[in-house]
Amino acid sequence: MIKVLFFAKLREALGQSELQWPLAAEASVEDVRAALVAEYPQWQEALCASNVLTALNQEVVNAKARVKPGDELAFYPPVTGG
């Protein structure tokens, strides 16, 4: 299993802030995103938007990063703090 988190506008669009996702073996961030969209086709537009960022275990990563069971993967829109 991995923990998947969604924040801000993306969280609202998906109607969910967090889920546990079964991940049996190592996969890329892109693989996980594709698997989520296969399970929830209505997430396609929001989750695959070009400006969606990803963090793996609280570090910014790109789509090729490798996700392992037990990891924490977050999807979120561009940040607007300060």
Place this chain on the structure above:
Amino acid sequence: MGSTARLKVQVGAADFDAGEEIRLVQALTDSIGGVASFIGAMRSSNDGRRVDAMSLEHYPGMTEKALGRIVDEAANRWQLLGATVIHRVGEFVPGDQIVLVVTAASHRGEAFAACEFIMDYLKTRAPFWKKERTSEGDFWVEARDSDEQAADRW
């Protein structure tokens, strides 16, 4: 790490006393020759809309790490002797303070540059998101290209 520099990062709902935070940094060592500070506050309008209130969300855990890394980098690049970053989260109304950055160095140039660098990086790299409650409805604040350009110059 900036060797012996005292670097403080705080994220939470509590308000801050900028004067007190500046005094704490200034008192760290008598090697300090300059202290710079910045306060970010909530505006009452944005893109021509009146903003009545704002909520600020973050990614607990990652936020502190990201801010810590930004302050570490600033301390190394400008040989800071001390720095404090406080970023609030939760609900805000116009005039409320949101963020405080205090930097201290031997000379003013380093303190000014580090303070601006920390703000520019914070705005584009730390996982915070603002949602405004306006006269025309609720809107997530969109990231600005100008913020990305400001961060890129460093």
